[in-house]
Amino acid sequence: MKPKHRRLTFVLIGLGLLGVAAAxxxxxxxxxxxxxxxxxxxxxxxxxxxxxLRVGGLVEEGSVERGGGADVxxxxxxxxxxxxxxxxxxxxxxFREGQGVVAEGRMEDGVFIADGILAKHDENYMPPEVADxxxxxxxxxxxxxxxxxxxxxxxxxxx
Amino acid sequence: xxxxxxxxxxxxxxxxxxxxxxxxxxxxxxNHAAWMDLARTAALAQFALVAMSFxxxxxxxxxxxxxxxxxxxxxxxxxxxxxxxxxxWGNHEGSMLLWVLILTVFGAAAAAFGGNLPPTLRARALAVxxxxxxxxxxxxxxxxxxxxxxxxxxxxGRGLNPLLQDPGLAFHxxxxxxxxxxxxxxFSFSIAALIEGRVxxxxxxxxxxxxxxxxxxxxxxxxxxxxxxxxxxxxGGWWFWDPVENASFMPWLAGTALLHxxxxxxxxxxxxxxxxxxxxxxxxxxxxxxxxxxxxxxxxVHAFATxxxxxxxILLLLVIIIGxxxxxxxxxxxxxxxxGMFRPISREGGxxxxxLLLSTAAASVLLGTxxxxxxxxxxxxxxxxxxxxxxxxxxxxxAPLVVAMAVGALLPWKRADIASALKRLWLAALVAxxxxxxxxxxxADAPLVGLVGMGLAAWLFVGTLVELAGRIRLLRxxxxxxxxxxxxxxxxxxxxxxxxxxxxxxxxxxxxxxVWKVExxxxxxxxxxxxxxxxxxxxEGAERSRxxxxxxxxxxxxxxxDGRPVxxxxxxxxxxPVEGRQTTEAAIHTTFWGDLYAVIGDPAGNDGGYVTRIYxxxxxxxxxxxxxxxxxxxxxxxxxxxxxxxAPTRRRTTGxxxxxxxxx
Numbered sequence: 165m166k167p168k169h170r171r172l173t174f175v176l177i178g179l180g181l182l183g184v185a186a187a188x189x190x191x192x193x194x195x196x197x198x199x200x201x202x203x204x205x206x207x208x209x210x211x212x213x214x215x216x217l218r219v220g221g222l223v224e225e226g227s228v229e230r231g232g233g234a235d236v237x238x239x240x241x242x243x244x245x246x247x248x249x250x251x252x253x254x255x256x257x258x259f260r261e262g263q264g265v266v267a268e269g270r271m272e273d274g275v276f277i278a279d280g281i282l283a284k285h286d287e288n289y290m291p292p293e294v295a296d297x298x299x300x301x302x303x304x305x306x307x308x309x310x311x312x313x314x315x316x317x318x319x320x321x322x323x
Numbered sequence: 324x325x326x327x328x329x330x331x332x333x334x335x336x337x338x339x340x341x342x343x344x345x346x347x348x349x350x351x352x353x354n355h356a357a358w359m360d361l362a363r364t365a366a367l368a369q370f371a372l373v374a375m376s377f378x379x380x381x382x383x384x385x386x387x388x389x390x391x392x393x394x395x396x397x398x399x400x401x402x403x404x405x406x407x408x409x410x411x412w413g414n415h416e417g418s419m420l421l422w423v424l425i426l427t428v429f430g431a432a433a434a435a436f437g438g439n440l441p442p443t444l445r446a447r448a449l450a451v452x453x454x455x456x457x458x459x460x461x462x463x464x465x466x467x468x469x470x471x472x473x474x475x476x477x478x479x480g481r482g483l484n485p486l487l488q489d490p491g492l493a494f495h496x497x498x499x500x501x502x503x504x505x506x507x508x509x510f511s512f513s514i515a516a517l518i519e520g521r522v523x524x525x526x527x528x529x530x531x532x533x534x535x536x537x538x539x540x541x542x543x544x545x546x547x548x549x550x551x552x553x554x555x556x557x558x559g560g561w562w563f564w565d566p567v568e569n570a571s572f573m574p575w576l577a578g579t580a581l582l583h584x585x586x587x588x589x590x591x592x593x594x595x596x597x598x599x600x601x602x603x604x605x606x607x608x609x610x611x612x613x614x615x616x617x618x619x620x621x622x623x624v625h626a627f628a629t630x631x632x633x634x635x636x637i638l639l640l641l642v643i644i645i646g647x648x649x650x651x652x653x654x655x656x657x658x659x660x661x662x663g664m665f666r667p668i669s670r671e672g673g674x675x676x677x678x679l680l681l682s683t684a685a686a687s688v689l690l691g692t693x694x695x696x697x698x699x700x701x702x703x704x705x706x707x708x709x710x711x712x713x714x715x716x717x718x719x720x721x722a723p724l725v726v727a728m729a730v731g732a733l734l735p736w737k738r739a740d741i742a743s744a745l746k747r748l749w750l751a752a753l754v755a756x757x758x759x760x761x762x763x764x765x766x767a768d769a770p771l772v773g774l775v776g777m778g779l780a781a782w783l784f785v786g787t788l789v790e791l792a793g794r795i796r797l798l799r800x801x802x803x804x805x806x807x808x809x810x811x812x813x814x815x816x817x818x819x820x821x822x823x824x825x826x827x828x829x830x831x832x833x834x835x836x837x838v839w840k841v842e843x844x845x846x847x848x849x850x851x852x853x854x855x856x857x858x859x860x861x862x863e864g865a866e867r868s869r870x871x872x873x874x875x876x877x878x879x880x881x882x883x884x885d886g887r888p889v890x891x892x893x894x895x896x897x898x899x900p901v902e903g904r905q906t907t908e909a910a911i912h913t914t915f916w917g918d919l920y921a922v923i924g925d926p927a928g929n930d931g932g933y934v935t936r937i938y939x940x941x942x943x944x945x946x947x948x949x950x951x952x953x954x955x956x957x958x959x960x961x962x963x964x965x966x967x968x969x970a971p972t973r974r975r976t977t978g979x980x981x982x983x984x985x986x987x
Contacts, residue, residue: 173667178679181720185683188716189690196712197694200705218707230927234844234934253844254557254924254936257486257905268709292619293705 198268202297206271207245213271218282219247220266220294228261240265240276242301251278264294326391329379330470333420336372336427337460339365344453347446359446363434366449369456370431377424380469381411390476393417393469399482399901401872409493410483415617415633416469418496422613423459425497425504426452429533433508440529447515455507458640466633482901485873491551495544499571502541503609506578508533509585510606513599514648517655522599527589530602532961534585535818538578539957545571546950557907557922559842559938561946564713566621569692570612576685577605580678587674591736593661594675600652601678607645608685614641620696666738673731680724687716718772725779725830728823729786733793747793748786755782766839776834784827791820818960822953829949835917835942848932856939858919859883860892865923865933873897878923878933882912894923917941 200218219240227239227246234253238261239246249267259265259281269278282291343365350358380393384407389395397414398407406413412421430452437445463469486492509530516522548571553561562568581601587594615621618634665671691708698706729751733744758781759774766773792798794816795808841856849864863879880892892910899906912919917939924934 174675174679177676181679181683182686185687185716185720188719189687189712196691196709196715197706198709200707230925232928233846234924234927254907254922254934257907292621296705 200293203242203247204245204301206247216270218268220297223261223265225261242297244301247276249276249278264290266291325379325382326470329376332372332376336369339369340453340456344450348450351443351446359442362446362449366430366434370427373424373427384411392471392473395473395477395480398480406488412496413483413487416467419463425500429508444515447518448511451511451514462636466636485899485904485906491547495547498540499544502537502544505537506606506609509602513602517651520658522595522659524589527585531585534582541575554909557909564710566692567616569688570615573685573688574608576681577608580681581605583674583677587671591663593663595659596656603648610641668741669739670734670736673734684720725783729783732790751782751785754785773838780827780831787823814963815960818956821956825949825952829946832942832946836940839941841939844936846927846932847935848930855937873899880921892921894921913944918943
C-alpha cells in the first residue's frame with residue numbers, strides 16, 4: 165500500500181468516526197438538552213412546561229413546607245412570579261429560604277415535580293441563569309442590594 | 324512584612340520571565356551559547372522567587388494574619404492546621420499562585436535535568452514556558468492579587484468553605500494542577516520544535532516521561548475529586564458530567580492520546596505533526612479547563628463564586644496562546660515529515676485508532692460542555708446538557724476502543740496479521756462471554772450497557788494478561804525461562820500492563836456502580852428498619868456532639884444481613900458555626916461486592932424521625948482500585964531506565980544536572 169493510500173485510509177476512518185459521533189450527538193441531543201426557564205416564563209407560557217426543564221430563581225421566603233415522608237414543598241420566585249415545587253429527598257446543605265436555587269424536573273398540573281436540586285458548593289455563588297432570570301424580571305438591582313446585605317454576594321472590590 | 328516580600332518576589336519573577344522569554348530565543352537564533360544558557364538560570368530563579376512568594380502566602384495563612392484580605396476572606400483562627408495550609412490554595416487567588424508555582428517547578432526541572440537536550444531546543448522551550456508564565460503573572464498581579472492588605476485588619480477571618488475542609492479535597496487541586504500544568508512541558512517543547520522545524524526520537528524521549536508524569540498526576544487529581552464528591556456530597560454518585568468535571572476530563576482524554584502517539588514518534592519516527600498538534604490541544608484543553616472553572620460562565624454544581632473580569636482575562640490568554648500555537652502549527656507543521664512507513668493493520672495503526680477514538684471522545688465532551696454557551700451566544704435560549712447526552716455519546720465511542728486495546732497491544736510494528744492476534748485472544752473472548760453469562764444469571768433484567776460493560780472489562784483484563792504471557796513466553800519456554808523473563812521485564816512494559824489491567828478493573832467497577840445502584844429515600848424514626856440491596860438498616864437514633872471547629876448531628880445505623888450483623892454506620896451532618904454552613908458526611912462501609920452508604924438529613928415527622936438516604940453501590944471499590952492500579956502503572960513506567968539511557972549523551976556535565984529527569 166502506498167503512503168498516499170495509507171493516509172487516505174486513516175482519513176476515511178477518521179471521517180467515519182466523526183460522522184458516527186455527530187449522528188450520536190444529534191440523536192442524543194433531542195432528549196438530553198434541558199431548557200432553562202424563569203418562573204415568569206413558565207407562568208406566561210405554561211405550554212413550555214411539557215418537557216424536562218430547569219427552573220431557577222430564589223426560594224421564596226416562608227414557602228418551605230415539609231410534608232409527610234421526605235417530601236418538601238416550596239416556591240421558586242423571580243420576585244415577579246412564583247412556581248410551586250415538590251421535591252422528594254434530602255435537600256442540599258446550602259438550600260435556604262431567600263437563596264438562589266436551580267431545580268430540574270417537569271411540570272405536572274401546575275406543580276413543578278423536581279427530581280434534582282442543584283447543590284452549590286459556595287454560598288457566595290449565584291448560578292448565572294438565576295442572575296439572568298432576576299435581571300429579566302427587572303428585580304435585579306433590588307435583589308443585588310439585598311444579597312449584598314445578607315452576604316450572599318460580594319461587592320465588587322474597589323481596586 | 325512577609326506579605327510585601329511575597330508580592331515583591333512575584334513581581335520580580337515576572338521581570339525575570341520577560342528576560343527568559345526573549346533573550347534565549349534570540350540566542351538560539353544566533354547560536355549564542357551564553358544567551359541560551361541564560362534560560363536555565365532564569366528558570367531556576369523564577370522557581371525560587373515564586374516558591375518564596377507562595378511560602379509567604381502560606382505563612383500568612385498558618386499564622387492567621389488577618390491584615391491580608393485573602394486570608395481574612397478565606398481562613399479562620401480556629402481551623403485545624405491542615406486546612407490552614409490547604410486554605411492557601413482553597414480560594415481563587417491562592418490557587419492561581421499555586422498554578423504558576425507548579426509551572427515554574429516544571430520550568431526549573433527542565434532547566435536542571437535537561438542537560439542532555441540540544442541547547443537550542445532547551446532554550447526555546449524554556450522561553451515558551453516563560454511566555455505562559457508571563458500571562459499568568461499578569462493575571463495574578465492585575466486581577467487576583469493574593470497579597471492585598473486589609474486595613475484595618477479583621478479581628479478574625481470568615482472561614483474556609485467547610486466543603487473544602489476535607490483531606491480528599493485538600494490535595495485535589497495540587498494534583499490536578501500538576502496534571503494540567505505538566506502538559507505545558509509537552510506544549511513548550513512542541514512549540515520549540517515547530518520553531519526549529521524538527522521533531523525526532525530524542526524530542527519524543529524527552530516529552531514522553533513528562534507527559535506520562537502529567538497524566539499520572541491528572542489521574543490522581545480527577546480521582547481525588549470524584550472520590551470526594553462520592554463521600555462528601557452525599558448524592559451517592561461519583562461522576563455527574565458536570566462542566567467542571569468535564570473540564571478536567573477533556574485534557575485527560577487528549578493527554579492519554581498524546582501519551583500513545585509520543586510512543587510512535589519515539590519508536591517509529593512518524594506521526595510527528597499529529598503528536599505536536601495533540602500536545603497543543605492537550606495543553607489548550609487544560610487552559611480551557613482553568614477558564615471554565617475560574618470564570619463561572621457555565622452553571623455547575625461544583626461552581627464557586629466568580630468574578631467576570633477575571634474570566635475575560637483568562638479567555639484572552641486562552642485565545643492568544645491557542646490561537647498563536649495553531650497559527651504557528653499551520654505555518655510550520657507541514658515541515659515535520661514522518662519517516663517510518665506502516666500499514667493500517669500494525670501497532671502504529673492500532674495506536675492511531677486509539678488516538679482517533681480518544682480525540683473524537685474529547686471533541687464530543689467538548690461539544691456537550693460548550694453547547695449551552697454556543698446556543699446562548701446565537702440567542703437560542705438557555706439550556707443545559709446533562710448526563711443522558713454524554714452517556715449516549717461517550718460510551719459507544721469507548722466500547723470499540725476497549726475492544727481494540729486488547730488487540731492493538733498484540734500487534735507488531737510496521738505490519739501485522741490481525742487473524743493471528745485474534746487467535747491469541749481466544750481465552751479473552753471465552754472469559755468475556757462467561758462474564759456476560761454470569762452477569763445475566765445474577766441480574767436477569769440487566770440492561771445492555773451492563774452486560775457489555777462487564778464483557779468488555781473481562782475481555783480487556785484477560786487480553787492484557789495474554790499480552791504479558793506472550794512477553795514472558797509462558798508455556799512456550801521452560802518455566803525457569805518464563806520466570807527469568809518475568810523478573811527482567813522492562814518497567815515500561817509493566818506500566819502498560821498495569822494501566823490496561825487497571826482500566827479493565829475500573830470499567831467493571833463503573834459499570835456496576837452505574838447500572839446496579841440501589842437508592843432508597845425515606846423518613847425513619849428510631850427503631851425502624853429499611854431493606855436496601857439485601858441489607859437491613861436499623862435506625863437507632865441520632866445525637867449531637869462536637870468536632871474541632873464544628874458541631875455534629877450523628878446518626879447510628881446497625882446493618883444486618885439475614886439476621887447476621889454486618890456493620891454499624893455513623894453518618895454525620897456537621898454544622899460549622901464560623902461559616903454558618905452545614906456539610907454532609909456519608910457513612911460508607913466498603914465490601915468487595917459493593918459499598919453500603921448511608922446519609923442522614925433533616926429532622927422530619929413528629930416522633931424524632933429523620934430523612935435518611937441509603938444506597939447500595941455495587942463494585943465501587945473496584946473502580947477506585949482499578950484507578951489506583953493505573954496510577955501505579957504510570958509511576959512504575961516513569962522509573963524505567965529506558966526513559967533516561969539511550970537519550971543523546973550529555974554535552975558536558977554541569978554541577979546542577981542530575982541524572983534522572985523521570986524521577987522528578
